[in-house]
Amino acid sequence: MRLPGAGVPAMGRCRGVGALARPREAQAILSAAAARCRELPDAMPHWLLKSAIHRVASWLPRPEQWNEWLQTHVTRTMEMNPARLRSKLTECAIFLDSYRHRQPQTEDFAALELGTGWHPIFPLGLYLCGAGSVHTIDIVDLLTPARLQRVIELILQAAADGTLADFLPRHRADRLARLAELLPQARTEPPGALLARLGITVVVADAQRIELPDASIDLVVSCVVLEHIPRGVLRRIVGEFARVSRPSAVMIHRIDLADQFSFFDSGITRFNFLRFTDRQWRWFNSPLIPLNRLRCSDYCDDFEAGGYRVSLLHPTLGDPADLGSVPLATEFKGYSLADLLITDMFIVCERLGATDGAAAGLQRPR
Numbered sequence: 142m143r144l145p146g147a148g149v150p151a152m153g154r155c156r157g158v159g160a161l162a163r164p165r166e167a168q169a170i171l172s173a174a175a176a177r178c179r180e181l182p183d184a185m186p187h188w189l190l191k192s193a194i195h196r197v198a199s200w201l202p203r204p205e206q207w208n209e210w211l212q213t214h215v216t217r218t219m220e221m222n223p224a225r226l227r228s229k230l231t232e233c234a235i236f237l238d239s240y241r242h243r244q245p246q247t248e249d250f251a252a253l254e255l256g257t258g259w260h261p262i263f264p265l266g267l268y269l270c271g272a273g274s275v276h277t278i279d280i281v282d283l284l285t286p287a288r289l290q291r292v293i294e295l296i297l298q299a300a301a302d303g304t305l306a307d308f309l310p311r312h313r314a315d316r317l318a319r320l321a322e323l324l325p326q327a328r329t330e331p332p333g334a335l336l337a338r339l340g341i342t343v344v345v346a347d348a349q350r351i352e353l354p355d356a357s358i359d360l361v362v363s364c365v366v367l368e369h370i371p372r373g374v375l376r377r378i379v380g381e382f383a384r385v386s387r388p389s390a391v392m393i394h395r396i397d398l399a400d401q402f403s404f405f406d407s408g409i410t411r412f413n414f415l416r417f418t419d420r421q422w423r424w425f426n427s428p429l430i431p432l433n434r435l436r437c438s439d440y441c442d443d444f445e446a447g448g449y450r451v452s453l454l455h456p457t458l459g460d461p462a463d464l465g466s467v468p469l470a471t472e473f474k475g476y477s478l479a480d481l482l483i484t485d486m487f488i489v490c491e492r493l494g495a496t497d498g499a500a501a502g503l504q505r506p507r
């Protein structure tokens with residue numbers, strides 16, 4: 142997956158890599174580099190090798206396919222299994238609970254998801270729990286019949302063993318039955334066409350321009366998407382969210398604020414990337430899955446400037462000792478400790494209506 146506007150202008154595309162464009166050679170080089178990464182614990186920090194592998198992959202044609210290949214064969218994070226399904230259903234349940242808490246009366250709500258990704262679990266979860274329509278948008282088309290089939294199978298399996306009800310207690314039996322009916326076609330039918338039969342519209346487009354009418358959406362969600370989007374693009378997307386949202390709409394995002402190389406390399410902390418200036422980070426940032434390094438207060442500022450009130454913040458905090466061990470780059474010295482410590486969060490926002498004016502929002506880190 143290569144994200145828009147997130148490449149590194151100075152180094153983004155290299156002309157001298159024609160030889161690497163041959164898939165077999167490229168695959169061999171990436172495999173060897175990845176193996177080296179696992180074998181040489183002390184030679185070079187793992188995360189730097191991963192960063193370098195991502196840069197090479199970004200120079201190849203169709204970098205999103207190489208990213209998929211790396212995630213399938215090297216990091217093995219692509220496979221969907223019952224545990225991963227449960228983790229996504231938990232996030233979906235948090236989206237739905239936060240929404241229902243604010244809009245208990247709404248039936249057949251219209252939902253918009255940013256960042257469909259590889260497995261359309263959120264659109265299906267929202268559908269099962271009563272959404273009248275779901276619009277899911279991603280700048281890259283990552284859905285495949287096999288992956289959709291796998292997700293449907295796992296959902297039906299969770300329904301059969303009773304776990305679906307633990308996560309999505311309000312799922313509707315008629316909708317589950319409809320999903321079961323469609324399973325045989327999932328293997329062959331294009332995912333977008335199959336999901337359309339459930340009222341889920343899959344759109345492949347940049348969310349800076351959303352093809353939806355003004356004030357048509359009740360719930361906006363995204364999961365681990367916004368941290369990958371450069372700030373200027375993010376502000377335009379928030380503007381689009383505000384335009385398509387009804388006055389009573391709720392917006393909920395899960396944002397991972399940690400250095401994601403730290404999930405791969407236990408030698409660095411969740412805060413490692415805060416040691417680099419913006420200029421240095423351009424060299425280390427993954428061009429395939431870049432991080433904008435925005436902090437909680439930056440998102441709050443942008444949501445508020447875009448016409449939302451932040452009404453609930455559910456942060457996960459990192460270890461203060463880990464943060465203390467990182468010499469902060471100038472860019473991060475002005476943030477409060479409370480702000481910098483947040484490594485993950487669910488943030489719930491409500492659209493400011495015409496009469497709300499500058500209504501006070503939640504106390505949040507500055």
Ligand SMILES: C[S@@+](CC[C@H](N)C(=O)[O-])C[C@H]1O[C@@H](n2cnc3c(N)ncnc32)[C@H](O)[C@@H]1O
Binds near residue numbers: 256279281366
């Ligand atoms: C890390 S993935 C998350 C996928 C999914 N939400 C999940 O939880 O697995 C982020 C997704 O956001 C998409 N994305 C990034 N920028 C976008 C943009 N400007 N418009 C639409 N989609 C975008 C990427 O293509 C990618 O599929």
